[in-house]
Amino acid sequence: MTARCVMVLGTSSGAGKSWVATALCAWYRAQGYKVAPFKAQNMSNNARVVATPDGRWGEIGTAQYLQALAAGAVPDVRMNPLLLKPEADTKSQVVLFGQVNEELTAMPWRGRSARVWPQIAQALDELRAENDVVVIEGAGSPAEINLHASDVVNMRVARHCDAHCLLVADIDRGGAFAHLYGTWALLPSEEQALIKGFVLNKFRGDASLLAPAPQMLEEKTGVPTVACIPMQYAHGLPEEDGVFDDRGSTGAGQVVHTTIAIIAYPRISNLDEFQPLLQVPGVRVVWARSPSQLAGADWVILPGSKATAADLAWMRSQGLDAAVTAHAHAGGRVLGICGGLQMLGEALIDLHGVDGNAAGLGLLPLATLFAQDKTVQPTSFSLPALQAPWQALGSVQVRGYEIHHGQTQLRADMQAGASRPAQELLPGLLWQGGNPAVLGTYLHGLFENGEVIHALFGHGAPSLEQVFERLARGVEAWFEAGALAPP
Template sequence: MRPIMLQGCTSDAGKSLLAAGLCRALVNRGFQVAPFKAQNMSNFAAITPDGGEIGRAQWLQAKACRLAPHTDMNPVLIKPESDMRSQVIVNGEVDHEVTKLPWMQRKQRLWPHVESALARLQSKYDVVVIEGAGSPAEVNLRAGDIVNMAVALHCNARVQLIADIHRGGAYAHLLGTWHCLSASEQNLVQGFVLNMFRGDASLLAPADEWILQQTGIAVSGCIPYWPHRLPDEDSWRHQSSFIQGQTNIAVVVYPYASNLDELDVLLQEEGVNLVPIRHGQSLVGFDAVILPGSKNSLASLAWLHEQGLAAQIPKVAHRFGICGGLQILGESLAAEDNSQQAQGLGLLPLTTSMQANKVTQLTTVKTEFDVSVTGYEIHHGKTSGKAEKHLDDELGWRQGQTIGVYLHDIFTNDDYRQWWLEQLGWRGQVRPWQQRIDQELDRLADMLERTGWVDNVVKQEG
């Protein structure tokens, strides 16, 4: 079967979620399916079994396909480190030479890796579900494109063009995007998808007929607004405020915060309330504060001081740092060349120095209370000191009610999550996380099947 490609009129049109749902629907129909995104830009990353780094969205899509994630599913990952600098991951590993190149000069170096990865997936699976990035209508970037129409043309993909109708102007977005494409690219578009719809779908009929007359392409799917409990691709959309009577956990969303999706597991527990802290608001009354990972720990630490949060964090009853958050909780941290050094919050007697080599691996270790936990490591830092051991292999420390770990996804371990929440005074029983993710993917696939969109996509083969 020819590859199916989901492209969007805009960023955040819902491509990642629809790709995951389509993957699971096709797998449930008996197809062997693999996901693919040539280039992802996100600080939400996952680790493959062989230690490669890919975007978290492709990790979820691999799970939807009931596959282990592989670097072929996302051969290029771009991780922003500042407004003008990003780290480039190629085939799961940092490529320092490509990282130094200007954006528009990277295609020559990266395109062969995209071709090879896609070819390997096509040789192994019945169908590859491909996700684009941003929009193919970003005409200023077309010369360097390795993720949208360049991929579609290369593999003769059947393109579904998605618009978020909730934003308004969806038909104009679809028509305008289609007009920005070349004739050969337009010929690959086989359906328009209206995503996030609320209301009476029958009211769309005149507009559906209009866009068919304008382009010769029919609306293949109208996807309803669907509140989901799956991890987001590259941004943490959760919004909440302090709720009296619940276990309230402040999550500090500083600049370059990474892998915030690993905290979604806490959101699903009854009586647990996570509150994003995006500016210098009060932390009074919170049961705990979490400092998540960071792609730039020094910049994130400076922001904490600017916002007045550095002085508040020690006053919160329980403190938990993950990766970059662990480094910030220590006494000091320094850049690899010592060009930048800073005092940490001093809540853990630890020092961190950045290293040239990046550690990326899946890991299973024992906790201080002799329970095994599994997660993944993504870090440049080397940390040491006199804090009490919390995890084996120098992956976690504690000092009183302050805990810092290098192990991402630690809260997805049900026993550990139960233990930590009980330390905060929570009384309840956690629900199995991995089972919930799988059930949610099936719910998503069933919803897409009911709309008729999956049928339309499969029938367009040829």
């Protein structure tokens, strides 16, 4: 079999490519087709753990992981062969087929394409041979003409598989018709011919007021507008490639019983794992970048970081270190996950130039040594008995994943004489402080366990299958008949 390839392109980052591609995966699956997602190159610090062909564990972008689940497929490193994880404004760690590749990481951006394209093309061809449909996601915009010659993720992929391309614009930001026309106009004619439909995403208002713009756009380009998707504030999926939108996390219209402030440092990673919190009635999530945003918070979460020492320095420059410490001393809950756990300790020690040395916040008596090799693996366990205020989590079975260079140890010498010593509840995974309101773990995905949400808040969140079913129904309503022809 040779799969039909449907490609979702965007006029910009944040237009909704990931979300639309996920919806199409769910829709094609509902039609009875064997479906796989694909994104040649993803730049994101949101990643999930999947098995590699050689029996190891590797990383792919969260978007492709969720798209695979929507498609009813087993997530596979071939679905996102190249993952770039930004560590600074001009530096990214390169992950090829799930594994960190130091040689590619050291290469200039434009120098990588010739090296990686044959492997990207092979991965796509293998997925095409195994499926009826491959739903492909582009990156950024295909009209980034400064990168066209070294492109391995947009129109080069589309040409390789003769993809049926849909171009998505975020109409909520304004200028959508100009974005669509300008993107189309900057493509060479052979690539323009691959654009089969325009999609207006995030629309609010009366759709009849769009006329005559879609007709005029089709007259100029020959491309019809095949869908107008209403704004979806609570669709149940993480925002595209790590973009977060505070409008969906304010608890509007609800009585707020719990406010959770998540520290949004510059190199935040795996923020997608907090999406279930946005679905819990009465929970308000605040992405905090200043001490004032911690005022009134019941919880403070220090999430993962791709540059722990640098993000800790940023926290200090903002005064957030003192604010977090004061919150903990006042009895407020503090949860550190992965890099956030490392920050809660006493010291970050880097002997190999992996991340950097730094003094921690001192809320847990831990020392973290950064190793050259990265720990990447799925994790599951039953939570042990915890002290208040986390006691509701005792005996809850959880599943998640680990992605970290740091190796963290409880240091008895750092709590000598403490009247209430900290505890290592699970070796190398979970610690509770002498101040029991402070909890740290290397487990990503804690809140993606429905049992955890129920234990903490007495409510459930929609399951992913429910989310996918709703997306599939949405595709039926939003797209014109025949716009998504079967294979």
